[in-house]
Amino acid sequence: MERHFDVSLRELKEQLVAMAGLVERAIDDATQALQKRDLTKIAHVHEMEKKVNLAHKAVDNSCLKLLALQQPLAADLRLIVAIIKINTDLERMGDQAENIAYNSDRYLRGLPLKPLIDLPVMAEEVRVMVRAAIDSFVKTDEGLAREVLSRDDKVDALKNKIFRDVLEHLKDQPEMIEQGLTLILIARNLERLGDHATNIAEDVVFAITGEDIRHSGSMQTIKKALESK
Amino acid sequence: MYSLLSTQNLSASFGSTQVLKNIQMDFDEFTVSAIIGPSGCGKSTFIRCLNRLHEEVAEASATGKVLLQGHDIYASDVDPVAIRRKIGMVFQKPNPFPSLSIFDNVAIGLKLAGVRRGAILRETVERSLKLAALWEEVKDKLNSQGTSLSGGQQQRLCIARALAVEPSVLLMDEPTSALDPISTAKIEELMTELKKTVTIVIVTHNMQQAARISDKTAFFLLGEMIEYGETSELFTAPKDQRTERYITGRFG
Amino acid sequence: MQRHFADYIFRSYRKRKAINALMCGLLVLAATLAIFPLFSVFGYVVAQGYSALNWEFFTAVPKPVGEIGGGMANALLGTCTLVALASLIGIPWGVSVALYLSEYGGKQGRGRFAGVVRFSADMLSSIPSIIVGLFVYALVVITMRRFSAVAGGLALGILMIPTVCRTTEELLRMIPEHIREAGLALGLPRWKVILWIILKGSRGPITTGIMLSIARVSGETAPLLFTAFNNRFWQSGLDQPIASLPVQIYTYAISPYDDWHRQAWAGALLLVMLVFAMNLLTRVVFNSGGNSKKQGGN
Numbered sequence: 001m002e003r004h005f006d007v008s009l010r011e012l013k014e015q016l017v018a019m020a021g022l023v024e025r026a027i028d029d030a031t032q033a034l035q036k037r038d039l040t041k042i043a044h045v046h047e048m049e050k051k052v053n054l055a056h057k058a059v060d061n062s063c064l065k066l067l068a069l070q071q072p073l074a075a076d077l078r079l080i081v082a083i084i085k086i087n088t089d090l091e092r093m094g095d096q097a098e099n100i101a102y103n104s105d106r107y108l109r110g111l112p113l114k115p116l117i118d119l120p121v122m123a124e125e126v127r128v129m130v131r132a133a134i135d136s137f138v139k140t141d142e143g144l145a146r147e148v149l150s151r152d153d154k155v156d157a158l159k160n161k162i163f164r165d166v167l168e169h170l171k172d173q174p175e176m177i178e179q180g181l182t183l184i185l186i187a188r189n190l191e192r193l194g195d196h197a198t199n200i201a202e203d204v205v206f207a208i209t210g211e212d213i214r215h216s217g218s219m220q221t222i223k224k225a226l227e228s229k
Numbered sequence: 230m231y232s233l234l235s236t237q238n239l240s241a242s243f244g245s246t247q248v249l250k251n252i253q254m255d256f257d258e259f260t261v262s263a264i265i266g267p268s269g270c271g272k273s274t275f276i277r278c279l280n281r282l283h284e285e286v287a288e289a290s291a292t293g294k295v296l297l298q299g300h301d302i303y304a305s306d307v308d309p310v311a312i313r314r315k316i317g318m319v320f321q322k323p324n325p326f327p328s329l330s331i332f333d334n335v336a337i338g339l340k341l342a343g344v345r346r347g348a349i350l351r352e353t354v355e356r357s358l359k360l361a362a363l364w365e366e367v368k369d370k371l372n373s374q375g376t377s378l379s380g381g382q383q384q385r386l387c388i389a390r391a392l393a394v395e396p397s398v399l400l401m402d403e404p405t406s407a408l409d410p411i412s413t414a415k416i417e418e419l420m421t422e423l424k425k426t427v428t429i430v431i432v433t434h435n436m437q438q439a440a441r442i443s444d445k446t447a448f449f450l451l452g453e454m455i456e457y458g459e460t461s462e463l464f465t466a467p468k469d470q471r472t473e474r475y476i477t478g479r480f481g
Numbered sequence: 482m483q484r485h486f487a488d489y490i491f492r493s494y495r496k497r498k499a500i501n502a503l504m505c506g507l508l509v510l511a512a513t514l515a516i517f518p519l520f521s522v523f524g525y526v527v528a529q530g531y532s533a534l535n536w537e538f539f540t541a542v543p544k545p546v547g548e549i550g551g552g553m554a555n556a557l558l559g560t561c562t563l564v565a566l567a568s569l570i571g572i573p574w575g576v577s578v579a580l581y582l583s584e585y586g587g588k589q590g591r592g593r594f595a596g597v598v599r600f601s602a603d604m605l606s607s608i609p610s611i612i613v614g615l616f617v618y619a620l621v622v623i624t625m626r627r628f629s630a631v632a633g634g635l636a637l638g639i640l641m642i643p644t645v646c647r648t649t650e651e652l653l654r655m656i657p658e659h660i661r662e663a664g665l666a667l668g669l670p671r672w673k674v675i676l677w678i679i680l681k682g683s684r685g686p687i688t689t690g691i692m693l694s695i696a697r698v699s700g701e702t703a704p705l706l707f708t709a710f711n712n713r714f715w716q717s718g719l720d721q722p723i724a725s726l727p728v729q730i731y732t733y734a735i736s737p738y739d740d741w742h743r744q745a746w747a748g749a750l751l752l753v754m755l756v757f758a759m760n761l762l763t764r765v766v767f768n769s770g771g772n773s774k775k776q777g778g779n
Contacts (some may be wrong), residue, residue, distance in 0.1 A: 073440070074465065320659050329681075
């Protein structure tokens, strides 16, 4: 039996998915700008980010309305709560895309520090994560969402590798410190994108199963750390 | 440590129609438990079994055990009349006794049980009406007819009447379904206070009400108890698909 | 098109209004005609009986045949006695049957035996009262070998049973089942609930029903003819014949004496006024019950 409420929920989901599409494009453009040294794409990112901000407010508004008027329970309630949180993550992801664009712009205006090898790999990895997180929401696919979670470690490892790499290069060329710092910032922005994708995947699992899997990994690390002492 | 009230394999029938099937439930002291489910799922019959009121209906019967503090109230030597003093009930429609004053409505349970001392009766009436949050509204007209009060006040009068005989369990059969939202809110407020002194089992059609007031919630369907758990859990992440479908309004 | 439609609407509305007025008129006429017999009877009885109503009529017993004067004091007292006897028999009996039917008669009064009892009560109420009189004659008068007040009271009491029983049952049934359950849920035994909550709760309307049935039997003549018979003197005991207003009226009305005819009219007036007063009293009692409820609401 389909309820009128289902139609509203579907519209809400569509709203969020459209917003996610904007975020994905912003990320794509921002990372492409650096890789292909294409400054025109940077302007695109700014446009996208403005649209994302509008969508952010619209989605929150829709959620508030449905909560107040429908008083959803169980799966409906979990879905709307998840959407509110995913919405926040998507907006922050838009900001990160813009940061990447800004930092790329600065980097491209100076001399290259080194050939970019790991950064494109990391960017691709993050794009896959973001796409998978959004797909898991669209398809309500718990397995896909859990897969996203497992990818985060790889992104973190790449970030650390880039940090070390850039530091190595700076030892030889200390005058390039600004360019090096910008690359580190970009890596940091990408890592944050991965974190947001992870958050989204966690919210998707919660919406589907009702299970709260956040911080379970870090709790284990803390426990382990305590035990090893 | 056992629960204050529990049922074991409780089944109930009207004639040859079975309306409750092997219900196992435990109710802890000083909690509010809500029972939800579609019409005809047996939830009213269930709480009417808990004070043996079910059997007063023609051709109604019940089997299984209902344990109050560990004693089976369906044992052959147990007088149902005595049980009903320990397990009170509030009904769907406010039903103060006709032609009785507000005072007598509350006092009658004790009066007819043989309490004659005016001081005791007055004290009990005042205490019960205060517990039911009605005292301030009626203290100056205790001799008016109980039926002269508004619907919400009448229902609180019925709660006071039930409390006057000091039951340890209070059963409530959709107590606010005939009331306006303000009166409903008052009674919900009241229940949260009452559970300090009495254990409450409430049947309700209103899921939001169950969510607001109860500690645990049970979902009944077609005479069976489908799911029983912490209210916060049942309404956010129910374990059974049927519960999920019912509380999200997908039943049909 | 528009114009045509408007014409149609107004024409049909005028026609409907006319028919409505006509039908309303007919109904008012029927209602007026219905109260006409009552007032004409009342008026006629007052006109005829007024002149014979005097102090002697209320205080004296009948004079011997042929003498002018005398009164119906013995018949008035006799009627009161008979009605009291009838009430003693009919009210407890009728109320008990009603309690059985509404509270105990199997399946909340829908059992087979209850059905038989209810049908019998309905039959009894439609049996001509003279037959009840004959029955008591056969049962009591023949065995006692004399007419008596007790026999008259019994006949009237039997006539009261069905009305008392059926009105009481209806009133008890008007009390919703959940009121009884509320009583049971307080840990009260069923008989206490019925006696102190259900019966007490509807005592006002039940009293009304009983008073109406008393008014009804106080005017009965036929069942008294073979049971209480008549008595031209003050009553001497419940096992003796006793005078009553209806029988006295009957006796005087068929006599050849003008003075007795006048007294019969006076007796009729008294009887009508008694019944009237009883109905009025019932109405007042009933209304005051309703008023106290309303006052409680303020």
